[in-house]
Amino acid sequence: MNMRSVGRNRINRCVDTASANLARFTWMAPTSGLAAASFIASCCGCWAPTAAQGQQPVNPPPGAVTPAAPASASPAATPAEAAVLPVCTIDLALTGQMKDILANALIRSLKLPKRDVTLFLDGASDRYTNGQELLTATAVHFKIAQDILASKVEKFKHCNCSHGPLGPVHHAHLYFDPHVHPDCNIDLANAGNMKDIVSNTLILGLNIPQPDVGAFLHGAQDRYDDGQDLLAATAVHFKLSENLLAAEVKKFKHCNCKHGGVIDGVPEVLPGMQDDGLPVSKFAKDVTLHVVLHEIGHAVIREFDIPVLANEETTADAFATYYLTTYLPDRAVDVLVARTTSLMIEASESPSVDWRGEHDDDARRAYQIAALAVAADPVKYKPVADVVTMSARDIEKAQDYGGEVRRSWRRVLAPLWMPDGATSPMARTSFGDGSAFLIRLCEDGPGIKSELVRDIESALSRFDWHSQVTVDFVDSNGKAGWNRSRRTVTVYTGYIRRFIRQGSIEISPTSGLK
Ligand SMILES: [Zn+2]
Ligand SMILES: [Zn+2]
Ligand SMILES: [Zn+2]
Incomplete structure (x- = not known):
């Protein structure tokens, strides 16, 4: 498969799939819901507390690992209890307390022989002045990386405590x-x-x-x-x-x-791809048209061997934008406003600027699309410029550099068109007609193609393809991509459903989306 996905965080390469180890040691209570007690509630095999909290505990006989109180002695927190977190008085700076926890960590987690642990820890409270010193010495003695030992100690820190949850166990x-x-x-x-x-x-x-x-x-x-x-x-x-x-x-x-x-x-899509039966919103169709034109851009580049002299993803966005403003001028404003809005929503949902990967960051993609649009007509495409908050100066500059891009497209595409009035017999669109969602997306009535499909077909059939090229809609999870060997653009409904959700997001015209 040679899929090129459109959105952010494209993850299609994986490195290590082999070593999943499903039968791991699990001693945390399983979570079920937000207030679940996924905490250390009991610790069988632990030394039971041997001193009142806050005091230096009497050292238990090393190796004598006695079971802690059963779980029922420290009942799982109810939501009301969980709201007031108990206080723990364990102080690992105290040598005796560190010693207790270390013994549990070494024997139970690191599987060291009880005898060795016992002999080493015997009298440790007198040999080391504080818990940290004891930890360091223990790591050296047993040839354990100190950070690993410290993480084990952290995990066993409360194994003798009878208090309830202190906080989530997971990060x-x-x-x-x-x-x-x-x-x-x-x-x-x-x-x-x-x-x-x-x-x-x-x-x-x-x-x-x-x-x-x-x-x-x-x-x-x-x-x-x-x-x-x-x-x-x-x-x-x-x-x-x-x-x-x-x-x-x-x-x-x-x-x-x-x-x-x-x-x-x-x-991207919730279970079952539930179909709410509602019409696919105009916003979602408009975004989809730009997405499909982007993929047709990949097809044009590959099928006609257009040199790829810089990032192909940016080039495909430029193709879609150039095509819309030049050949679908009546649809272009709505489609470009929708597409740039969708990209800005994606960007606003990302915790940081994503400057890695083949695609530019979504906000940057939106800006470049808008820049190319205002290069065609700064007045007409002002609403697109507004989505990415272009200033008058930004628009002026974009007309300058965008004009070059537009001229280049005009020249590069000129030899690829069908003769005036003719359409390519190699262009196909298809969709899975077992899906009500796709029927609503692709048809206005029985056998009547929707405007979206007609726009896609008209774009596809303008090019003088040497073999069949297909745009196929599939009702499944995924985004959209051009597959070179199948000469097919596949558009997954998961992506379109995402655009439907995006179209329902309230957008403030002044504050933008962030
Ligand atoms: Zn504790
Ligand atoms: Zn998963
Ligand atoms: Zn692409």
Whole structure:
């Protein structure tokens, strides 16, 4: 497949799909909903608290790992209780408390022989003046990276506590996901799953060299108890902010999934592709027309061997805009306003400027489309300029450089048109007629093509293609793309449904979308 997607965060390459390890150690209560107690509520196998809170606890006999109170002794928080978080008095600066937690971490998580742990920790409270010193010495003694040991200690910190939840166990960025992922098996609490996603994130998202990533992640699913540990250790190892890494991981979460397009970690279309039966909005049809013309731009470039001297995505946007303003002048204002608005919504939903990847950042794409439009007619396309808040000076400059672009298109396309009055027999449009949504999109009545389809057909049939070229609408998740070997532009309804949602977003003309 040689699909070129149109929107942001195109994720179609994945690096490591093999090492998902589904049967990981899980000791966190499973979450169910927002107020779920996904916290350390019980810790069987822990040393029970041996001293009142705040006091230096009496050291338990090392190795004598006694079970903690059963879970019922520390009842799961009800939503009302969870609102008032309990206070924990564990102080890991105290050598004795650090020693207790270390013993749990070393034996239960790092699987060190009880005997070795016992011998080393015996008398540790007297040998080390504070918890940090003991932690450092323990890491050295057992030849464990200190950051790994520290992350284990952090995890076991409350294993002797009887208080309820202190906060979400998962990273804030990983914790809340309101969307349903019907076909998704990814569980980022699972170290193997997290390893796969982190691998993609580091290599594809953060441009860290593959050998470095591979070296660090090799066997990581066995070194870390869960996804959160692995994430935290990865952030430390590559000197990344954990917040940043977690946010990137979220973007790549579904990169190995087969359940269709995902934007910023969220599937584009909700389960079942529910059909609300409403007409497809004019806004959505208008955006779709520019999207399809963009893909036809790829087709023209590839089928007629137009030199690709710079970014092809920008070129395809320019083709669509040039085509609209020149050959569909009655539709151009509405379509360009819709397309630039849609791109600005995409940009406003992104946490930061996306300057990587083949596509320009969406806001930049919107601006360039508007610039080329005002180069055709600054008065007529003023509404498009307003979407991207172009100043009078911006418009003046755009007329200058946009004029060159328009002339170039005129010359490049001149030999490719069918003779006046003729249409290419090689142009086809099709849609899956088992979909009510597609029937509403593509037909105005039984057998009567909608304006959108007619506009697409008229564009397609103007070119003197040497073989059949098809625009096909498919009722499924995904965006839109040109497939060279099939000579087909495929447009997925998931993308169009997204435009329908965007069309319902309130847009302030003065404050813009941000
Ligand atoms: Zn605690
Ligand atoms: Zn998924
Ligand atoms: Zn493209």
